[in-house]
Amino acid sequence: MKKLCIFDFDGTLFDSLTDVAKCFNKSFEILGFEQLDLDFYIKSLGGNIYEITSLILKDKNTHENIELVKNTYEEIYSNDLKENTRLFNGMLEVLEQLQEENIILAINSNRSYDSISYFINKYAPDIDFIDIQGPVPTKASKPDPYGVNTIIKKANVTKEETLYIGDSATDIQTAKNAGIDCILVTWGYGVGDVYEDEYPVAIVNDKDELLKSIKNS
Known part of the structure; x- marks a missing residue:
């Protein structure tokens, strides 16, 4: 794993x-x-x-x-109150279980750091992310691998020990550019032929499939 x-x-x-x-x-x-x-x-x-x-x-x-x-x-x-924004069903359980198994957790997004932190503090306050990488004005954003590489360096692990979990073609390309494995989830905003891409090590439909794929990675 x-x-x-x-x-x-x-x-x-x-x-x-x-x-x-x-x-x-x-x-x-x-x-x-x-x-x-x-x-x-x-x-x-x-x-x-x-x-x-x-x-x-x-x-x-x-x-x-x-x-x-x-x-x-x-x-x-x-x-805005952002009353419709919340964790997808089962994702808190995924994060909790991975944390219990001492998997290092991080976030890489094109959403701002402050916005991500707001929602994490509200809906997942007990999850300890080692790093949250949002866009940096002086650096290229996803699918550029800057954020991923920064996280990997901070976590002091190898690329072979790293897994990216996303929902779109941008996420697949981010993982490709960083040279790491990725898992694609189907409950997000993937469009077109994204689910036909052969790069992801797994394409998952629910939290149980996600946890199983992470454990088998």
Whole structure:
């Protein structure tokens, strides 16, 4: 079994799509842009907020518009109650069991560190993550392996002892770029032919399959 498990946040640990989409649509309504449905947001998630905003704006993705939407969204999201964002069913149990077995836990996401910490403190306060890597302004974000490599160095383990758990093509590419194994979960925001990718060591449908695959890794 691996010594270090690095989890993606959105779509893997937490179901956050509804609140993200709601706050983006509020931003678009205020700014006079078209509002979009959940399916469009699923296809757009994975990058950092600049990349997501650019994809959502499509042919209107000028620098000025991206900054305007980003700033408006961040203000709305920070003040929103985010009542729909919570751990996926069974994921707290997964984290608790791995922690009991002395597996090192970490998070690598394109969501900000402060936002991740807020939800972890609220829903998983007893889980001890060795590191949480969000986007760093001076470094490339996922699928760049900077965050993963930083976590591996801090955990003092090898890449062969590390496993990445995610839900999207971005997560698979992150693991590839870092040179580590990955497991893909199906309850998140994966789209297209992501489940046909041959890189993941396992594709799992529930918490029990996930725990079994981690233990067999």
